[in-house]
Amino acid sequence: MPKAYEPGKVEQKWYDFWMEKGYFKPRIEPDKEPFVIIMPPPNVTGAPHLGHALESALQDIMTRWHRMKGEPTLWLPGVDHASIAAQVVVERELAKEGLDRHQLGREKFLERMRQWVKDCRHTITEQRMKLGASCDWTRERYTMDEQSSRAVRTAFARLYEKGLIYRGERIINRCPRCGTALSDLEVDHQDVNGHLWYVRYPMVEDKEKFVTVATTRPETILGDTAVAVNPEDKRFKGMVGKKVILPAVNREIPIVADEAVDPKFGTGAVKITPGHDPVDFEVAQRQGLPLINILNPDATMNENAGPYNGMDRYDCRKAILEDLEKSGQLVKIEDYSHAVGHCQRCQTVVEPIASQQWFVKAAPLAGPALAAVRDGQIKITPQRFTKVYINWMENIRDWCISRQLWWGHRIPVWHCRDCKELIVAVETPQSCSSCGSTNIEQDPDVLDTWFSSGLWPHSTLGWPDDTEDLRYFYPTSVMETAYDLIFFWVARMIMMGIEDAGDIPFRTIYFHGLIRDDKGEKMSKTKGNVVDPLDLLEKYGTDALRFALLMGTSPGNDSRLSTDKTEAGRNFANKLWNATRFVVRSLEPGVNIDREINRDRLPVEDRWILSRLNRTFASVTGLMEDFQFGEAQRQIHDFLWGEYCDWYIELAKIRLQANDTTPLPTLVHVLEKSLRLLHPFMPFLTEELWQNLKKHITWIDTESIMVAAYPESDKAMLDPAAESELEAVTEIIRAIRNVRAQYKVASSRWIEVKIYTGSSRQATISRHTDSIKSLARANPVTFLEGEPGDKAGDNTLVLPLAQATVVIPMASMFDLEAEKERVEKELKQTQNEATRLESRLKDKAFLTRAPEAVIEKERQKLYTLNDKLEKLKQQSARLQEVR
């Protein structure tokens, strides 16, 4: 084995080996309950980022763990066509070529999209494989493949037939840049510093009288169809029912009373624009007011805007304000901060517009989805997200699913041009189902990308067909994703899964946090702080990256990734590499290691490490069951590095050096099982090391660590007495090392140690005399009974410990005279330097002429010197006492 672990040389080899052996593909065993994770499909929007790497690591850990436990395990991969997100990305690419999609036309644009998806899928798959993902590639799916598309059309048609999908005119958010309706969730609200403009609307009956309204969007005046006041508001008594004249377009509109009006906003009278405000839309419906749309799809003003027809919305705002100013109707301007909706994908300010769209009636679907979580059929981890889920579900609103985009699932609805009938069908119809006309046309819109995502757990397993996969693997075990998808995706999967497949889509939903950069900033392309997982993989190795991604994380909490962590991962991998290298090298003489180890015949340090190993199994398993993977990983790390390497191997070396091969079975046994324990976390490294070990151990007959059994805790291996005994020994060794460091005893020097204990402890601790001698560099080591008391003598150090008292004669630690001389010399030198500095710092010329930074530096130097001086004086005094 080479001196250091070189991940680049082994990773591809093992991934190919696993693929070749078909380990990723589960065998359907009807009598066993399977473990199933459906991979959240990455968007085809570019190269995967660190969030995907974390997701991959977590899901792979769970998958490998359950597979090793002997469960039929399926991790099903796939990718998402990402309708709007992908279209926006490709449109940007086109813009670089000076093109837009309309120039290409629908078909050519879709061709372009498909090519993009092809390239993107390749990158995504390649990266998943590099990350070690043990997913079943034979079942890989795509949200736009034939099966998924049919699932989408089927789900749509069934919901339509049940009256759960309808078409209607509602206020929706429209992104002028993307040119499409959006769902409420796709709008990001940001506080913007704007203005509140107060505008006078003259009364029809007496043009000298006015009603003043306040607005943040003056251009919408053009679409006003009423002014509303609160019915309780005494200020407007007698005005309700009268009419005012709308500025700019001189339309007469009524004053109405409606509960929705907040008397505290503005003047208490508000303008009602039913075509461009959701609250006003509702008021209009209640009051029977007409609706006027003043905007074109691209957010320019339309013919209803009168003189402003054709203007951009913001130019219109400016123009109308100037006109109002001129006519004296603009009476007041206030600074006003308010939330403005932005398109989640392109950050353009969205416009609320009343329009004909397709909606999913949410309430009937939310009922069972709510119950499934409330009853505990679906468990949400971490638990705190349960409340968030319930709160959202309880206040759910209808879901706008039609998009005026080209990329996505075309809505399975055909319009008859002759009889205006709507035909909803799974397969393309030839003629109108009502009048038989062949003059029919498919709806041009596509579906919200989350519609197909919502079907993912059942559509990937074969729904709407009754497949073996669907019967065996559904409901799935765990859905693992980021918490920011709770509404977009998780909620919809639960609703659609129950509706379509008749059962919950997964038993547990596990949320991980978001990965930020080392400064805690969200990674984004515009900020330029995006780290490519591939760069880290190549530099540090997959296992190191996986280790880093999990290090110090807890469920549902955001984490930062830094090179410090990846380095720690790499170092750990290398540590384990070398521990294995040591064990393998010790085996070389051709020693035969038995499969079973007889605990009772082993020395106490062997029983100790076996006990600690089995405690670690129990603890790690408990943590994994609880989804605490970061903590599980830490415990494995601590056991291997802090106990196995730091202590057990060091103890074993003492026997091995005396040509005693008895530690070998334990060395091998603990290492082999630990590698299996660690395998889900660091798959490549553990496979490589395990295979190296396998070459020397005949009884390792499994062909890969990934199909070897996951270790379980054996209670018979637990040994509290051995643990207590080793605690005493390590405490003694640590105490002696501590003293050596404190007194700067040369490492080549052996010091004398006397250990006082009770008689029963003496029998046990004295068994470790060789260990204490070797690891603390102490000789001679003698054991005495009871407490040292006066017997210790004057020139000794007395170290009282939990289970023993250690006494060290000072004289054995160093040549006293030489040490005194050394300290005095250093003391003198330091003193001289300090004096020189002091006098300089008193020199007026220096203080006035030298730059402040230099003076400060000198002051710091003096401060440090004085500190050192103090310590030297103390040491000198201590030495004097020794005589």
Add this chain to the structure above:
RNA sequence: GGGCGGUUAGCUCAGUUGGUUAGAGCACUCGGUUCACAUCCGAGAGGUCGAAGGUUCGAGUCCUUUACCGCCCA
């Protein structure tokens, strides 16, 4: 406006039912060419666990109030 999370060592974070002396990685200081590993070994320093009050034999952990930071929803 409603909700959630965070506040623990210089930095980044663990710390799951309350229980000895609060941990890790990195950084720092001192010492190390002992045949697994300098991607290392040994030792050390560093924390009134945001604040105040309460429950308890015992609180980083539970309760109340509060400050600041972040996120989600409206």
